[in-house]
Amino acid sequence: MSPKDSTYKPFAAYKMTATLKNFYYKLTPTSSSNVVPTLKKPGEFTKAATSEALFPTTDPAVDGDDCLHDCSSCTIKYPSKFTIDETEELYGHVKGWSTHLIVGTGKTDWVRDVADEKGSIMEAVDKGGEKPSNGKLMLSASNIPIPDHSDHSSTVLLLPSFQFIDHVTPANTPELIRNYVDKGPTNTSPFPFTAEKFSEEAAATSTESAIPPTISAPALQARPCPHKYLILLCSQKTRDARCGQSAPLLRREFERHLRPLGLYRDLHDERPGGVGIYFISHVGGHKFSANVMIYRKASAVKQAEGQAEEQANGSENKVVLDVNKAQEEEGNGEAAQCIWLARIRPEDCENVIRYTVLQGKVVKPERQLRGGFDRCKEVTSW
Incomplete structure (x- = not known):
């Protein structure tokens, strides 16, 4: 890294910046040291x-x-x-998320913002009209292999439900969100979540595809991640x-x-x-x-x-x-x-x-x- 790089800072300035950040963290209400324990209701998560x-x-x-x-x-x-x-x-400064969707691309590197990859599942999830109703979705591209399907679909891994979902395409991502993300557990769903009910409901509604009826495509199909x-x-x-x-x-x-x-x-x-x-x-x-x-x-x-x-x-x-x-x-x-x-x-x-x-x-x-x-x-x- 050189002084010409816009992100370059002299070490002294960098150290001062880090020191000020840590001082700020210790003074702000988000710091773990300032959390005041409160009585919580059953099923309510606390920091x-x-x-x-x-x-x-x-x-x-x-x-x-x-x-x-x-x-x-x-x-x-x-x-x-x-x-x-x-x-x-480090601790206490990660922004919360509710579910994590990991999209199989077969690659280990991607465009800078994976949602900018034209025609991708990531783009369809991030920029489509269907948004999760159960909180923030963390979206990741991954090296999960792309299946050898004639429909050019891929597989995604949904967490925390630990479910692989097959036959996902950019066109049926609204169905993916409605029938799997929205109906599955979140990171703050009290355990145990009724996973069997989740699977049954998703299977029962998986035919409600956002793909136009003139296009033939396999229905989304969930299966447990075995790991x-x-x-x-x-x-x-x-x-x-x-x-x-x-x-x-x-x-x-x-x-x-x-x-x-x-x-x-x-x-x-x-x-x-x-x-x-x-x-x-x-x-x-x-x-x-x-x-x-x-x-x-x-x-x-x-x-x-x-x-x-x-x-x-x-x-x-x-x-x-x-x-x-x-x-x-x-x-x-x-x-x-x-x-x-x-x-x-x-x-x-x-x-x-x-x-x-x-x-x-x-x-x-x-x-x-x-x-x-x-x-x-x-x-x-x-």
Whole structure:
């Protein structure tokens, strides 16, 4: 970056700007330190006053000394000029969203604003006349493969319902929003949401297509996403080169730690359970690269809570992943949590898998936690 670049700032000026921003955050009502607890009604979500109130932090007394150390066997490194913002406060400043729509494009990079891609599903969702009735929709393009369909349709992944929806085209996105997004759970839907009712209603109304009757096209079809966990990595280098650099490296390192556990799933592996890793478009905060969003199904949350209870009761049995049993239990289910991390480096990946993905614990909350939600505890970071 050079002084000619419009975004260039001398380091002293940058540091002063970051300092003033942090001072502003601490004085504004949005800061987590100023949240006043209030009595809430059943089913009403509240803002977590601290990061610890949202997600537990690893504790060496419980988790062992490994949680204090980065991976020692990691050989993957970021480029020497890979620098990010290390001073600005992260937690509590993510804007809330209700649902997350991840569109399969088969690509890992896109035009700067994915909604500007002419003739795309992203453009139809963002600029079409049908808007979600249940809150803000986060829209992401992804490297989910485009199916080999004669109708040139694609597949989308809807969260937190953990549903794949097939045969999506720009023309039938109004139906997608009405029958799937609007009728599915949101990040602040008390858990459990009646997923069976959601699927039945969507199937019953899926014939109400926005496609003119003269055009023949398959009806939208929903199916469960089989993965128990999702790791979403921003890979959009057109927004920031660091995202394009970090995402492939992190995926390799995550894969290295998931394979021995039998949990790695590639883009075409739909065995129940496991961890699906997808590249997605810009989610904001590329100056905190790498951004990593982790969605966890409710069954994963309950399993981790059971393990924590065993440890608290002094159980001498070590937790062993029963992969076959986990796979049998998976197939249906919704996301109960999303843990949004930033400033992730390759050496962090082992503990992110071990503690955050599998147990829902954050290893370095003061440096890496941006926010998220927990539908079981009915709390969010916003």
